[in-house]
Amino acid sequence: MSKKTRHEEHEEHADESWLLPYSDLMTLLVALFLVMYAMSATDAQKFEQMAQAFNSALSGGGGVLEFRSDSPTNTQLDQGRKDKMNSVIDKNTGSSELSKLRTKEQEDLEKLKKQFDQYIKNNGMTDLLSTKLNQSQLMITISDNALFASGQAVVKDESRQLAKSISTMLQQFPDYEVLVQGHTDNVPISNSTYSSNWDLSVARALQFMKILLLNPNLDPVKFSPIGYGEYRPIDTNATAIGRAKNRRVEVSILRKYKDPAAETTDVSAPGK
Template sequence: MSKKTRHEEHEEHADESWLLPYSDLMTLLVALFLVMYAMSATDAKKFEEMAQAFSSALNGGSGVLEYRSDAPTNTQLDQGKEDKMNSVVAPNTGKADIAKLRQKEQEELEKLKKQFDQYIKNNGLTDLLSTKLNQSQLTITISDNALFSSGQAVVKDESRQLAKSISTMLQQFPNYEVLVEGHTDNIPISNSEYPSNWDLSVARALQFMKILLLNPYLDPVKFSPIGYGEYHPVADNATAAGRAKNRRVEVSILRKYQDVTETTPVTPSN
């Protein structure tokens, strides 16, 4: 009997050789977009340059890779900072207009100084108060004896009228920034309320400023208290007279139109 050869049926399989290059291509594309994303997050300018290079190389400069960032580049940011600085240093106001404003300011501060000087003279306070006008500000210096008891920051009742008079004169020129500064000598303070001269100077400046601002015509936004402690002396702390000069409160009306290139006449203090 003859044997018939039985052939096993083989299942036909599609050719899958294309999967390997396809997977490689997809991997490269994922890596490419990851690189582009990372670069765009750190430097928009570099990303734009790279995108343009890829576009030019692959499809003549058009397509998905053609990209322009709306975010400012580092160069643009630097230019913006420079423009902002230039706008502060060189405002649009003409030199002639600035000169007029500076002259008006000088006249206003001189007028205010004369009022303070007249008040000091009329009330016999020449030993306790003085004024000085220079290129940056008009300063009223008040001895601590005129305002406070030793080692205290509470303004004496009899001195509140002085603060009221100063506030009344200040209200005539409401557009100026005002600093109220506290100063002490270098003798360490020894009480439980103020652990250092710095604390005492700050408290004195703040308390005096609060009394000034009881005047409803003064704008608190324009006022700032600051304490310097013993670190801005005007006299030698080695003597009692020098220490007395250093213990003071200063009310400084700041100029708005300072000109460091010109010499502003300094009005001597009384």
């Protein structure tokens, strides 16, 4: 009987060592729920700090709570905002510099235009030459009568000084593209040298450009001759006066800093 009694007492005191792993399991479950809750929060930086704290407490810094957020932290977001702001500043700075260059270019072209206009006035050539400044270019228009004999592309001897004066003034813009453009009226040409107004207009532009480039201070790379024939008239071809205006050579200094948003404003020479 005594042995049976001792056995019953032993059954009343069962082994409770299972409580230790059970408590560890419950701790991990609590940590898991905390992780899941943190993942639903918007502040990824705080979650990462929390995960690091749990890792340090439960597993010495490593384990199931290790986490590296792929979402930007507050610090990263702040840096992103700073980068974006700096980009805007750089863009505004670039726009400001471009605006300054446009302003400087406008002032220089207006100054050059006044020089041309003064030359035209001093030499009594207001009926033969004119200037026009707009948002694309500064254009000097020369009547064919000031340069060529009828139906010819050879520049008159007395007109070579005009070309020399123009080339001297063009030296102020050595880095600018210059177009030399020939135009005719719509009267068909009939001689053995030129078979069409196309040929005549190209030849006139080329010959005048060659005289300009006798100035060694001008870069031939910046110059281009173009012939438009009768196809870009500025007046009617129905009258003699209109046809005379259409027969011309134009020397255009092209702007480098155009403003597409600006409205075109033309400034014509006196007497134009």
